[in-house]
Amino acid sequence: MKDVPVKVAANEKLYDGAYMLTVEGDLPPFSPGQFAMVEVPSGERILRRPFGIVYSDGRKCGFLYQVKGGGTRALTRLKSGDELKVLMPLGNGFPVSGGKVAVIGGGFGVAPLLSAARGCAEAGAEVRVYAGFAAAEKTLLCDRFAEVAKTTVCTDDGSAGFHGFPTAALEADMAAGFKPDVVLCCGPEPLMRAVKRLGESRGIPTYLSLERRMGCGVGACLTCTCRIAGHNKRVCKDGPVFPSTEVEL
Amino acid sequence: MNTEVTLCGIKLKNPVLAASGTFGFGREYNEFYDVGRIGGIVGKGLTLEPREGNDGTRIAETPSGMLNCVGLQNPGVEAFIKDELPFMLGRGCAAIANAAGSTVADYERIAERLDGTDVDMIELNISCPNVKNGGMAFGVLPKSVEEVTAAARKHCRKPLMIKLSPNVADIADNARAAEAGGADAVSLINTLTGMAVDLATRRPVLGNVTGGLSGPCVKPVALRMVRQAYKAVKIPVVGLGGISTAADALEFILCGATAVQVGTANIADPFAALRVVEGLAEEMEKLGIKDLGELRGALAD
Ligand SMILES: Cc1cc2nc3c(=O)[nH]c(=O)nc-3n(C[C@H](O)[C@H](O)[C@H](O)COP(=O)(O)OP(=O)(O)OC[C@H]3O[C@@H](n4cnc5c(N)ncnc54)[C@H](O)[C@@H]3O)c2cc1C
Ligand SMILES: Cc1cc2nc3c(=O)[nH]c(=O)nc-3n(C[C@H](O)[C@H](O)[C@H](O)COP(=O)(O)O)c2cc1C
Numbered sequence A: 001m002k003d004v005p006v007k008v009a010a011n012e013k014l015y016d017g018a019y020m021l022t023v024e025g026d027l028p029p030f031s032p033g034q035f036a037m038v039e040v041p042s043g044e045r046i047l048r049r050p051f052g053i054v055y056s057d058g059r060k061c062g063f064l065y066q067v068k069g070g071g072t073r074a075l076t077r078l079k080s081g082d083e084l085k086v087l088m089p090l091g092n093g094f095p096v097s098g099g100k101v102a103v104i105g106g107g108f109g110v111a112p113l114l115s116a117a118r119g120c121a122e123a124g125a126e127v128r129v130y131a132g133f134a135a136a137e138k139t140l141l142c143d144r145f146a147e148v149a150k151t152t153v154c155t156d157d158g159s160a161g162f163h164g165f166p167t168a169a170l171e172a173d174m175a176a177g178f179k180p181d182v183v184l185c186c187g188p189e190p191l192m193r194a195v196k197r198l199g200e201s202r203g204i205p206t207y208l209s210l211e212r213r214m215g216c217g218v219g220a221c222l223t224c225t226c227r228i229a230g231h232n233k234r235v236c237k238d239g240p241v242f243p244s245t246e247v248e249l
Numbered sequence B: 001m002n003t004e005v006t007l008c009g010i011k012l013k014n015p016v017l018a019a020s021g022t023f024g025f026g027r028e029y030n031e032f033y034d035v036g037r038i039g040g041i042v043g044k045g046l047t048l049e050p051r052e053g054n055d056g057t058r059i060a061e062t063p064s065g066m067l068n069c070v071g072l073q074n075p076g077v078e079a080f081i082k083d084e085l086p087f088m089l090g091r092g093c094a095a096i097a098n099a100a101g102s103t104v105a106d107y108e109r110i111a112e113r114l115d116g117t118d119v120d121m122i123e124l125n126i127s128c129p130n131v132k133n134g135g136m137a138f139g140v141l142p143k144s145v146e147e148v149t150a151a152a153r154k155h156c157r158k159p160l161m162i163k164l165s166p167n168v169a170d171i172a173d174n175a176r177a178a179e180a181g182g183a184d185a186v187s188l189i190n191t192l193t194g195m196a197v198d199l200a201t202r203r204p205v206l207g208n209v210t211g212g213l214s215g216p217c218v219k220p221v222a223l224r225m226v227r228q229a230y231k232a233v234k235i236p237v238v239g240l241g242g243i244s245t246a247a248d249a250l251e252f253i254l255c256g257a258t259a260v261q262v263g264t265a266n267i268a269d270p271f272a273a274l275r276v277v278e279g280l281a282e283e284m285e286k287l288g289i290k291d292l293g294e295l296r297g298a299l300a301d
């Protein structure tokens, strides 16, 4: 955990409302599924914004972000060479295991899953990725996922890949004999709810990466809590990844 | 350059304390720097029994500030004494326990319990806006400020600091009431009650509907109230509200504060409290002062 001064190397628009921010600096190592608190270049916004770490090689690291409100809009104005601070790596991250691993995400939720898929593949796992998007022009990171694992791109409108939700694609594979030992998931709440149901109904350990509004990102302010196994736990420090059985969705 | 101050008989190596609720019990920020370098740590607000705090969204950003409605989530005073206090005491800076209750009896019992420990000081939060009966009721009327202070006073010999709410008619009256009740110091301000709403969903942003406003945006209010309290009482005043730089800290001292607390700034920048400490000497040099005592209360108003 370090507060790293970084320089913007690139801030690339992927499509309207989707950007990849690449920063350069002396970056600490991270575990798959961990996140960063990124400083927003806007005087009146005092809080940093949490983003999953898409990749980091110690020199460069990437964040995939969706333009949602004023803070992320301010981020789009960053240019190469601009300086900012990035607090990372934060949180617990996904469990990395061998065996058979299903990685399932939707929309910007795929951001922390690339490192998870890579980590499991490097640990010798048979990894299958199911990545769901609204339409072909909204797909994210698909080539990168395909480099590390067998990837099924899914679109809600069928304009690319599998026509339907990623849970349906996973269920189809399971019907064809794929038996994952573990499921790793991040995405919008309806997806996580469906994945929780799917994993638990088959007795497969399932892990969900949660999102909460955050203050400090390091466990001190208790503003990011979520009901976990009946108690309010800090998503930033005790999570963001929790076993699905402990999460009420 | 002398940044040392004495607060209710306790020597602080510098006047910078971490504010309750923004610093845990110091563990998280100790991973970034030796938290013993600041003047002291005020721990998260404690209640007699463990509390889960509020459900739903607990934070909303505002221009130059934030709202929170954590609702006093804490492990309870016994777990604090067993699991957190030893860590705080081992840091080499002042360890201050912050306590809240819903009844006068709660305040008496928690003050008594903390009195039997090695904490350097007890800060009574009679002003938490985020829980029903979370002390705020005691913080509003001068009569009840005095009553709850006097009740806790009877049960503790340790230095007792009363944290005042800014959501009151006349802060000077409440500071005087705390003094009359036997307080050794007052600290102010706690958060200002506020709200954030979502136009699209027509719902409040915060799970608790209202929350406490803090950060740079409250500093002008805090400075004004610290000045009023300083003029109203003889006991030391600890100033806080929106401090994020050493210059901010010195402004509070100029208005009469003996020590200051840094809160929300820690949330925005993990090194904030340390940066305030490190910036003091340079700011004092700019002002041509060698001791903070030369500045304290010296505002020409
Ligand atoms: C652990 C974690 C990882 C995340 N990873 C990514 C990622 O990789 N890519 C991505 O695009 N988004 C990610 N998000 C969501 C992202 O942080 C928010 O979309 C972003 O903070 C919105 O900021 P804003 O200023 O544009 O929105 P505003 O609505 O103007 O923000 C106001 C406040 O609310 C907070 N906020 C608003 N929406 C969210 C949200 N959905 N989650 C958390 N805080 C929110 C902001 O941080 C800010 O403090 C992640 C969230 C968390 C908690
Ligand atoms: C997230 C959060 C939690 C807080 N919890 C407490 C608390 O438990 N007890 C208390 O006395 N004050 C609490 N406060 C109030 C602060 O200690 C401080 O009085 C207030 O935030 C103003 O100072 P600041 O602007 O420097 O943050 C909390 C503030 C924040 C932002």
Ligand code: FES
Pocket: A213, A214, A215, A216, A217, A218, A219, A220, A221, A222, A223, A224, A225, A234, A235, A236, A237
């Ligand atoms: S964001 Fe502060 S505890 Fe999680």
